[in-house]
Amino acid sequence: MQTSIIHQSLDLDELLGRLIAEHLQDDNQLAIWRFPKSNVLHVLIDTTKNIKRVSLDLEELPSGFIVHPFEDQVDQKAYFLEASNYFTIQLNVPLEEQEAPYFEEKSIKDPQTIHELIRKSFASINSSGESIEDIAYTKEDFIDLVEKGIETIREGKLSKIVPAKLKRLPLSEDFNLITSLHRLLESYPNAFINFFHIPGIGTWIGASPETLIQTKGKEFYTMSLAGTQKAQGDNPIKNAAWTQKEIEEQALVSRYIVDCFKKIRLREYSEQGPKTVIAGNLLHLRSDFTVDMEATNFPQLGSVMLKLLHPTSAVCGMPRKEAFEFLRTHERFNRSLFAGFIGPVNMDGETRIFVNLRTARLLEKEALLYAGAGVTEDSNPEKEWEETEMKCDIIGNFLKTSKA
Known part of the structure; x- marks a missing residue:
């Protein structure tokens, strides 16, 4: 559903704010995203x-945005944001040259x-009801x-095991969400940039590099x-040199996907x-898998692979x-929505679900950063800690800057 209000005098930051x-x-649920290598917001x-939870039968869902925690042993349901209003903005086209159907003229x-209202909307408890102030996590805990x-x-x-850590980052009084979001969009063209808010559940911002299913x-x-x-x-890609530990770690993930195909007797797939x-600022090893769903009937x-793959x-x-x-x-902490999955479902003719990585939970006075590291028999605990620090910096560095 779209309205057609045009505000020619605003720039993108003012519009988003x-x-x-x-x-x-107004306690509405909200999701904003940009796909990798795209200029469309x-x-x-x-x-x-209504805070909705739905089953993971994606093909039967209406258009919306899905949010699933890392752990859900009760009923395997996800939070679902319904598309009461939905529109897109071309980031490489001036706003005055496109329709921007986004709010009524009575808006703030x-x-x-705007700044104060946004900050006050960030909750102080997580989705499990646990007080955020009670969470403490140290380098020694992770090691x-x-x-x-x-x-x-x-x-x-x-x-293989993938332990995670939680890092607390105080937010300055003049922390500006819109500035951080805008700078993420500019700095990470190859990531799934996302911001979403579900009242009572949480407010998150992220730049995920990993597609779960599409x-x-x-x-x-x-x-x-x-x-x-x-x-x-x-030329960082050309300069990359991978250790046997890293190559094997990636191969384990690829083998798991192939094992999932075998479980459902699917043999016709392409692997590259x-x-x-x-x-x-990080490099990874990646393999791509595609299947013709029509040819394989x-x-x-x-939906089947989503349930098999996660986590x-x-x-x-x-x-x-x-x-x-x-x-x-x-x-020693609840991962909440970190390492779960998020993304649009049945929007514009496609479903694109991403692992919720390189992400931060926003609170009124601080952000909670999450990161994990793949541990094998040859792992060095100190180096795994350094890896999680690099991953936290992907979002953390954009939350430290307070310029409006």
Whole structure:
């Protein structure tokens, strides 16, 4: 559903500020995103005042935006934002040259009021009801978790584990959400830039590099993404040198996808890679998998693979059941929506679901950053810590800057 209000005097930041402030103030649900390698910003607003949870039968869902936590052992349902209003903005076209159907003229205009309303809308409890102020996590906690993981792997109980950490980042008084979002859009053209708000559940901002599943027309797509190193030099992809540990880590993820295909007796698929790809200031190894859903007579492949893949070995470990139980026992915090999945469903003829990585939970006075590292028998705990620091910086560096 679209309206057709044109505001020729506003720039993009003013538009987004007024839009977000108005709908956060009204307790509406909101999702804003830009796909990798795209110049189109998508805006979805759910004005129903109803926090909805839906099953993962994607093909049966209406148009909307789906948000699923890392852990959901109760009913495997996801939060769903209905497209009460939906429109797009061309980022490479001046606003005065396009329709910008986004809010009524009665909306808030004062920049300081907008800033204050947005900050006050950031909640102070997470989706499990746990007080954020009670969460503490240190480098020693993470190192200890990695060492436990390595010990469990050497005992033969796991082949890989992906421990995560939580990092608290104080937000300055003049922290500006719109500035941070705009700079993410400019800085990470190859990432899924996203911002979403569900009252009582949370407000998140992120730049995910990893597609979980995509369906468009007759094609299904997924990827295996693992291995991390810092991008260096004028041609970082050409300069990349991968260790055996990183190559094997990525191969484990690829094998898991192939095993999922085997479980459903799917043999006709295309695999390309691995190849080095860049995501912000980091490099990863990636393999791409595609399936012709028409030729294989598998129209529900998106839903089936989503249920099989999550949580992937890239965010959990291998074997998946044992790795999940290890994390449940030893991780000292609730991952909440980190390492879950997010994305638009049945919008503009396609569904694109991303793993919720390189992400931050926004609170009134601080942000919670999350990051994980793939641990194998050859892992060095200190280097795994450094990897998580680099991953946290992808979002954290954009939240530290307070210029409006």
